[in-house]
Amino acid sequence: MAFESNEKAQGYWRENLRLVITLLAVWFVVSYGFGILLVDVLNQITFMGFKLGFWFAQQGSMYVFVALIFIYAAKANALDKKYNVHED
């Protein structure tokens, strides 16, 4: 077992799940939320010459996706270090 104890192993997995779920919530909100479900509401707002909902659907969601993956990579690597389960 790579973890010092069972509690540690569970703690690591819990923290990892919380991280993944938080990021996936953002992923859902910017694409399905802003880009699709709320698109008509957001389209009332103008942003840099775009209707905001349209911008999220064709531009904004993709920028957020990229950011999410790098945030995940950084946080997951930090979590590995915290529980001492990183690669050598």
Added chain:
Amino acid sequence: MDVQTLTYLIVGLSFALYIGIAIWTKAGSTKEFYVAGGGVPPVMNGMATAADWMSAASFISLAGIISFAGYDGSVYLMGWTGGYVLLALCMAPYLRKFGKFTVPDFIGERYYSQAARTVAVVCAIFICFTYIAGQMRGVGVVFSRFLEVEVDTGVYIGMAVVFFYAVLGGMKGITYTQVAQYCVLIFAFMVPAIFLSVMMTGHVLPQIGFGAELIDAAGNGTGVYLLDKLDGLSTELGLAPYTDGSKSMIDVFAITAALMVGTAGLPHVIVRFFTVPRVKDARSSAGWALVFIAIMYTTVPALAAFSRVNMIETINGTDGKGVAHEQAPGWVQNWEKTGLIKWEDKNADGLMYYGKGKIEDAAAPNEMKIDNDIIVLATPEIANLPAWVIALVAAGGLAAALSTSAGLLLVISTSVSHDLMKKGFAPNISDKQELLYARIAAAVGIVIAGYFGVNPPGFVAAVVAFAFGLAASSLFPAIVMGIFSKKMNKEGAIAGMVAGLAFTTCYIVYFKFVNPTGNIPANWLFGISPEGIGMIGMIVNFVVAALVAKLTAAVPAHVEAMVDSIRFPKGAGEASDH
């Protein structure tokens, strides 16, 4: 130099570069012929993944599809990028820790079952075959225009090149060749887009120009924003406003979901993350892949909008009444030769007119048939760009087609030789026989792709939707449950895959092949089109799997231990040889 000579020159140079890299990277050892690049750094792997991912279809057709679909086209932009978030967060690091090298390997071991493995192999092979089918048409279109031959002849030339290239490149060579191909294709895509953006809005970045004010020939602002102009033009023509779209919300939601989840379930994408040196790299590699993909995918909708304004104004004239055919710019006649543009003077006034409805419909005002592919291929000519840019776009389209075909052929040949034969029906075959099966599979793949390239009647688009639906409803749930649930057993996983697969297949086959005339929103389940049904298929898979797992035997202890061990990075082995 004329366009023809320049095209031969630039395409020839790019091919020489790929072949050079293939030979150079192959030189290490003969064993490496079968190694797809164990130990590729994450940025390079990301770039190769991006080249692998961006096919001829997305290079040539995507901007055109969005140009005609407006907001509705967003499903492809979000769908084909959002899947990488799922890959990075829910799959890549765990599969890398698992350490084997194909998707069926994981499913077979996680579900301790030859049957589960076989279902996964069949899905993987079918997905790759359908996917490669769309590639050859793209190659054919590029060759036909730039070498001035028939599209069918273009397809045959493309088949020959891909065959030669895939055999010569070997497996190791593919990754580094794809890095070079990414550079060629992204440069070729960005140059015309930037030119157009500067010309129409004065902004260098197309992503900014997309939302900006249009400028006149002297470079002064006109006070009209690009997107407002487009909405206005669409309304005048009797079409839905560009930024609103006409698909129902639930269908847009479902298609986006099916494409996202399908992306995360495509074997030729997943397999990329088995080959990075460390678990850590699998995480960031997905991020890099998406950076390189997003450079193009955020430019695509901008290019779509620029081209649409240009196209409508060229054909209908600034007064919106139509332009005389003999006064049409050279690109209209050039592309009429290939059949991708058609003009039928319905009201015999000698003027071209683009408007509502289909050209075949005598009552519709529309007199033009404009193929989606024109938008990217003709952009350099529409914008009066120098001849070398036209040649560059040809090289870019071919780079996109070749990199994707090579990646898919790699997965097809390993699936057949490794998963189907060696680990399946014929475990005792020698290495030499295994390699022979790999080559035969690659050859069959090319022939099938060529067949669909020559006979593409809307069929390929349907089949590609099928590939995503299949990946979404079969492989993705099985992999995710295998990682995130220790309770999921073989009975549950197999039942889930079969149920998801059967549901999605029946729905698509019914509406696309059995009853295509009934393929209208009123007949769809919950108003979801066959393109989006993979989302429901995925839910069916999850629900059936959970129910069956509850009623059947528990997971063996050694499998639970394996799931525990893939959940953290420590102790990950070397990148696997394959």
